[in-house]
Amino acid sequence: MLIRNAEIYAHGIGDLRIRRGHIEQIGSLTPADGERVIDAAGGALLPGLHDHHIHLMSYAASLSSVLCGPPAVADEPSLLRALSDAASGSGEGWLRGVGYHESVAGDIDRAWLDSLVPHRPLRIQHRSGRLWVVNSPGLDQISAAVGKLPEHERPGLASNGRLFDIDTALHQLPDATAPPVDQASRRLASYGVTGITDMTPSNDSSAFEYFARLQGSGSLLQRVCMAGSLELKAPDRQSAHLTVGATKVHLHQAHLPDLDALITDIGSSHRRGRPLAVHCVTELELVFALAALNGARDLEATAPATADRIEHASVTPPALLSQIQELGLTVVTQPNFVAERGDTYLDDLPAPEHPWLYRCASLLDARIPLAGGTDAPFGGADPWHAMDAATSRRAPSGRVLGGDERLTPEQALALFLGSADSPATPRPIAARAVADLCLLRRPWQQVRGELSSRWVRAVIRDGELIYDAIDEAPFEGDVSRDGVS
């Protein structure tokens, strides 16, 4: 395949030839006999995007779920409408809602759901991902599923139907229909995403095999780095498309683990060649994570092979920046949360903390490697939204959260150009590199003024087109804002 007349990332205008999954040549090239030629017409050719923090199976499941939270559902009447519409459809199995937040209708519970949907099992996930609220038929099914788990793995089930951390029990449900992974994966491809890092803490070896099957059947188009439990192990024959990543530790400040036990786990993870990725959404969780990582480092003769990661770093007071930098940690942030949840942050969190939320520019200034992930389905899955939010820092109301943390469009793009192993370093487009590429309809100069996935024209993974809108008409009434045609 020959891509001609492209504005190649970090090169400038030129042609690029792909053969056997790799970039073969970059320069001024003539088509070979029978070679497929794509005229880029000056459009930017970027490394394929990598989402460094996503939950693929939950994202796929969310595509067949009822949206129960902002911005789509903002108040109790809209939630009632969304749920009764879904419940009035045919079908008797589970109804599943996602994205709930208490700003919609408060702390809803089993009785509240029963009054609306009494006959069919219903469960609604809080947007934090940890809490499910279920109705009575739902609670019956989950109780039965929990009974099948070994005793030490059984979560407590509160009779008010507000259930925390029940993912293992949900996997046991008899009618757990497979979520539409192919639809989710194709949608990610249409955003330019050629690789993902799946950050689901419960990922284990059976999840790994499941992902391998999805890739084998062609349902899952992206390459995947799977983070997960300490027990997660790749089989002997690992493919280049599916690798084992960090050990994910999910801290909850109300139930912090024993510090020494965590330090031991960090050591075990490093000895297996796996970095640690710690979920930190509060200041206390970050302080605790840094103490543990420091403790582990004191016991180790050499630094770990790849950098440990802080996921989210939602609240980073200035005093902690130098510690993060000295430990060589990479921060994986979600600028899209500013655009999606910024108003809740501005209204609910103390004003002095606002400048510390989902920081970007100050992390780069402190020489902390920074990468981006959408955290879909807990955030929107389109990385271009996240890039746009990183440059504008605007909440849905238009108010700005942490204006000093704005990135340039180039810095925002770079959040999604790294590899799974080196998330904060953009992958170069170079001869012999794997051909994972994202071709845009316009030159970067135009795209940088409107960071949007609507510019994505073709997406290539391992030299194969996984998204092809090459022959599509540009846009209806294709008028650009700055008058460049």
Ligand SMILES: [Zn+2]
């Ligand atoms: Zn997450």
